[in-house]
Amino acid sequence: xxxxxxxxxxxxxxxxxxxxACHLVPMGIAGSVGKLGDVSVAFGTADDAQHPTAWQxxxxxxxxxxxxxxxxxxxxxxxAPVLLGDGILYVPTYSGSNNRLYAVDARNCRVLWRSRTxxxxxxxxDGRLTIGGRPVPLDRLCRPTGMTKDGR
Amino acid sequence: xSAGVSKPAESxxxxxxxxxxxxxxxxxxxFVHAVAGDLGIVLSGNANAMVDAMGAKASGWVALGHxxxxxxxxxxxxxxxxxxxxxxxxxxxxxxxxxxxxxxxPLGYWGRLGGVGREKTxxxxxxxxRDLPKVDYYAKPVPEVH
Numbered sequence: 632x633x634x635x636x637x638x639x640x641x642x643x644x645x646x647x648x649x650x651x652a653c654h655l656v657p658m659g660i661a662g663s664v665g666k667l668g669d670v671s672v673a674f675g676t677a678d679d680a681q682h683p684t685a686w687q688x689x690x691x692x693x694x695x696x697x698x699x700x701x702x703x704x705x706x707x708x709x710x711a712p713v714l715l716g717d718g719i720l721y722v723p724t725y726s727g728s729n730n731r732l733y734a735v736d737a738r739n740c741r742v743l744w745r746s747r748t749x750x751x752x753x754x755x756x757d758g759r760l761t762i763g764g765r766p767v768p769l770d771r772l773c774r775p776t777g778m779t780k781d782g783r
Numbered sequence: 784x785s786a787g788v789s790k791p792a793e794s795x796x797x798x799x800x801x802x803x804x805x806x807x808x809x810x811x812x813x814f815v816h817a818v819a820g821d822l823g824i825v826l827s828g829n830a831n832a833m834v835d836a837m838g839a840k841a842s843g844w845v846a847l848g849h850x851x852x853x854x855x856x857x858x859x860x861x862x863x864x865x866x867x868x869x870x871x872x873x874x875x876x877x878x879x880x881x882x883x884x885x886x887x888x889p890l891g892y893w894g895r896l897g898g899v900g901r902e903k904t905x906x907x908x909x910x911x912x913r914d915l916p917k918v919d920y921y922a923k924p925v926p927e928v929h
Contacts, residue, residue: 678904678908685908687907687912688911704911704912704913705911705913707911707912707913708907708908708910708911724911725895725898725911726910726911726913726914727868727870727873727874727875727909727910727914728811728830728870728872728873728874728875728895728896728897729870729872729873729875730897730898748870748871748872748873749897750873750896750897750898751897751898752897752898763897
C-alpha cells in the first residue's frame with residue numbers, strides 16, 4: 632500500500648515534465664507535518680491535534696538531504712490546501728478578515744510571490760488554481776504568470 | 784462536578800456571543816454588531832468603522848491600547864471588550880470573553896468573511912503574529928439591565 636502510494640506520488644511529481652505543464656499536487660498533512668516526494672514541511676502548532684485545519688507557522692521546509700530552511704513569519708496563519716508543483720509550495724494564509732496565497736521556493740524558503748488580499752477559499756479543481764473564486768494563472772514551471780522580477 | 788459546587792455564572796458577553804455566533808460566523812462586524820445590540824450597546828458599520836468609532840474621543844469606550852493582558856482583565860470583570868485592527872479592504876473585529884488566568888492569548892468569538900470564524904478560541908487564530916501586536920482593544924461597561 633505504502634509502495635503504491637509512493638509510486639503514485641512519484642508519477643504525480645513527474646507529470647509536469649511529461650506533460651509540459653504545471654501540475655500542482657495537494658500536500659497531505661498529518662498533525663503538523665506534511666510530506667510530498669522529497670519535500671517535507673513542518674507547519675508549526677496546529678489548531679487541533681486530531682483534525683487540524685490551521686497552523687501557526689513558521690513553515691520549516693526540508694528538501695531531500697539539504698539543510699532545512701525557515702520561511703518568513705509573514706506566511707501565517709496557514710490553511711489547507713497547501714500545494715506543491717515544480718519545487719514551488721503554494722501556501723494559503725489568513726490574518727484578520729484577509730486571506731493571502733504565497734508561493735514559496737521549497738529549496739531555499741524564499742517567498743517568490745504573494746497574492747493580493749482576498750476573501751474566500753483557495754481551491755484546486757480541474758487543474759485550475761483559484762483564490763476567492765478568481766483564477767491564478769500559472770506558467771508551465773508553476774510560477775504565477777506576470778510575476779515581477781522581485782517575485783511580487 | 785460534585786454536589787453543591789456550582790459552575791461560575793457565564794458572563795452576559797459570553798452568553799450573547801455564544802447565541803449570536805452561529806448566525807454571524809461568516810461576518811465579523813455583523814457578529815460584533817449583534818452581540819453589542821444584545822447587550823444594549825450601539826456599535827455599527829464595518830470593522831474599520833467600528834475601530835474608528837471606538838477610538839473616537841468621548842466615544843464612551845475605554846481604549847486599552849495594544850495590551851492583551853489589560854483586555855483580558857476587563858473581560859474577566861464583565862466588560863464588553865472588542866479587539867480590532869483596521870486594514871485596507873476589510874478590517875477585523877473580535878469579541879473578547881473571560882479568559883482563564885495564565886492563558887497566553889485572550890479568548891474570543893469572531894466571524895470571518897468568506898469563511899467561518901471561531902468560538903472561544905485564542906485570538907492568535909484570528910490574526911497572525913505580525914498583526915497581533917498591532918491589534919487595539921477597547922472596553923465598555925455592559926448596561927446594568929444585563
